[in-house]
Amino acid sequence: MLPNESPDLDFEYDDTDRYEVEISELYSYTEEPEFFLNKRCYDEMEDQFMTKPWTKQTKEERKVHVLRLLNATDVSDHDKRMHSVRSILYLCQGCFGECSTEEEQQKWTQENVYLLYECGTFSAFCELLSMEIENGTAASSALRKPAVSLADSTDLRILLNVMYVMVETLRRGVEGDCEDWQRLRENFLQELVQPVSDNESLALVLFGMVTKFCSGNAPHFPMKKALLLLWKVLLCTLGGLHNMYEVKNEKRAHLNLPPLTEDSHEVCKHLRASSPPNSCTDLIEQQQPRRSFRSSKKPDFLKQSGIEDPFTDGGGNEEDDMTASDEEIPPTPPRPSTPQPIKGLPWTPKVRKKDIEVFLEHTRAKFVGFQVKNDDQSLAGLPHPIHEGVRVLRQHLYVSMCEMQVDEEEELSRNPLSKQEDEVIESPVELLYQAMLPNLPQFMIALLKILLAAAPTSKAKTDSINILADVLPEEMPTTVLQSMKLGIDVNRHKEVIVKAIAALLLLLLKHFKLNHIYQFEYISQHLVFANCIPLVLKFFNQNINSYVTAKNSIPLIDFPHNVIGEQADLTAENLETGDNQCFCWRNLFSCINLLRILNKLTKWKHSRTMMLVVFKSAPILKRALKVKHAMMQVYILKLLKMQTKYLGRQWRKSNMKTMSAIYQKVRHRLTDDWAFGNDMDARPWDFQAEECALRSCVDRFNNRRYSTECTEMDFEPVDNCFLSVLGQEVELSDEFKMNYEKWLDIEVFSNQVDWDQMVNE
Secondary structure, three states, X not given: OOOOOOOOOOOOOOOOOOHHHHHHOOOOHXXXXXXXXXXHHHHHHHHHHOOOOHHHOOHHHHHXXXXXXXXXXXXXXXXXXXXXXXXXXHHHOOOHHHOOOHHHXXXXXXXXXXXXHHOOHHHHHHHHHHHHHOOHHHHHHXXXXXXXXXXXXXXXXXXXXXXXXXXXXXXXXXXXXXXHHHHHHHHHHHHOOOEEEOXXXXXXXXXXXXXXXXXXXXXXXXHHHHHHHHHHHHHHHHOOOOOHHHHHHHHHHHOOOOOOOOOHHHHHHHHHHHOOOOOHHHHOOOOOOXXXXXXXXXXXXXXXXXXXXXXXXXXXXXOOOOOOOHHHOOOXXXXXXXXXXXXXXXXXXXXOHHHHHHHHHHHHHHHOOOOOOOOOOOOOOOOHHHHHHHHHHHHOEOOOHHHHHHHHHHHHHHOOOOOOOOOOOOOHHHHHHHHHHHHHHHHHHHHHHHHHHHOOOOOOOOOOOOOOOOOOOOOOOOOHHHHHHHHHHHHHHHHHHHHXXXXXXXXXXXXXXXXXXHHHHHHXXXXXXXXHHHHHHHHHOOOHHHHHOOOOOOHHHOOOOOOOOOOOOOOHHHHOOOOOOOOOHHHHHHHHHHHHHHHHHHOOOHHHHHHHHHOOHHHHHHHHOOOOOHHHHHHHHHHHHOOHHHHOHHHHHHOHHHHHHHHHHOOOEOOOOOOOOOOOOOOHHHHHHHHHHHHHHXXXXXXXXXXXXXXXXHHOOOOOOHHHHHOOOOOOOHHHHHOHHHHHHHHHHOOOOOHHHHHHO
């Protein structure tokens, strides 16, 4: 291995990290003193009602004590109520004071969580959360303070801690669950979909928290915990991405479509396992930038969103160049003398039905001289090689569920009276979309605002939202060691927020697309309007290799290590001592998810692809290829592939190794002109008609399926009753009222009206 060559990352992509890591990331390092405060509250309650330690009691004795604690959460006295809530949190934390190992603490966490749920703790805490969210006293107190700190969010943090530990524990289950625990887990998954407050599900309550926080009305809300809980609630209700392949094949079978032959995750694993040492990263290394041939002026369409241009506060390198060449790469080490056989491309090529239609249209125009409408079968008059080409295209034809749903929507639009829509299945995804629909634009803008504030390339602004309120202590550090600890805590805090939002957005996009294409397109358009594309590019406009390998963790004080056994003193030396991993799981997870989101938003959308070009994404993405992970590289190369024809021949000529990497790693579309097409003069606004047409289709879909009012004017019922029409209340404008006499003179007194004939008609 060369001195400057980074190793392949042994990263296993999954829905979440390990259980113990996900729990430890819930707590910030500034919360460390509160662990023993929880224990003290529990000990005081235990002294009143119990004679034996918790781990020595029978299940019935423990259940009685939990019910006592729950009763105490329903009292009006704030201190007594929170005293009991802290005691319950201590139970969720596995009664660590009675445990000698982390494995024992985890075992008691699982047992206690199932017992707490069986006693109705989760529903009670949902009500407490709703009550605390509406606590105007806490909000007004935080608004009056010049700086909001950890103390302002104490009550909300305790409630969210309990709920998060319960959700994460019940979501995963326990290996070898007994029947009672399996039943409880099934009941819990069903309960999450049900309304908890004002006919809103828990997910909607948490979305409301995010929106209220970004509006500035509740600066004390602990956003990291709220976002983590929201992400895990959606994982429970919608399902994870690891089984998406099976779910998609079930839906395809229901539509009489052939099953998918490839699982993307499995293919990427194969790429990683079989890739030679000189893989994609070795093909593309550091380039010396040259002058850009495109204008650096930012387009006007950024001004239409609710958040600022993510590129306005720095982070972009003006010297980065789209024409940066692969030719200046340092020489790669010599390959083995024995040639490595190429077994074939990793992906099966695909062809859309539309691609075959366009191919036949062009060939008929060339060889026959006329078109045959609505005929993609006849090959009369075409030469034999064209027959062979069509056969190959049909052999790789792929019909997606999205295409079928679009065709069905077009038919419903053409025949609104004769065509009946199939009954909509009330699945968790469908119920979530219905609930989110009225406020979905605000939800997306709020999430992106927080993501922008948490991005490492963002600079602090006086008018930006404060996402550090639930990590900064009341008294700022006074020593170098405390400052170092707080600095690591703040960076870790931001990384966890990015991780939660990236996973949350990808989860919504994937499940909405699987449920209905126009649900996916609706959320996609609002993300695009809120500047999601430049925001993600801004995120990657940094040293991604450093971000992926960042060590913003202190294992010595991670929960539960910091509360079990004898604790070592924290020093500057052991403060910087991390684990032996050569990468940070959450940061690599976030990068892959953000790349997948960018692919989802831009795939088959020319105007959005042009945004990638305008924001000079090519050098940004090429630098990110230095991260040696197959899945991440595949999604980067997909983004580069879709914009190559807009970058021009000169870019392709200067980046042939990049082109080779795309050819080797990315799925081929047999009629795609990515490798030779040239559209240098295209601009984003050239394709706005596509976006407008898509928006019309989405609005028509939402109005037909979810609106209570009829919006098709041609099909509205007509009221022919004269008295009914005259009896309708009509709201008159102030301008009309001021000029009412003039209107009477012109429209009534100056015209002769046969009132008898009008009434008779």
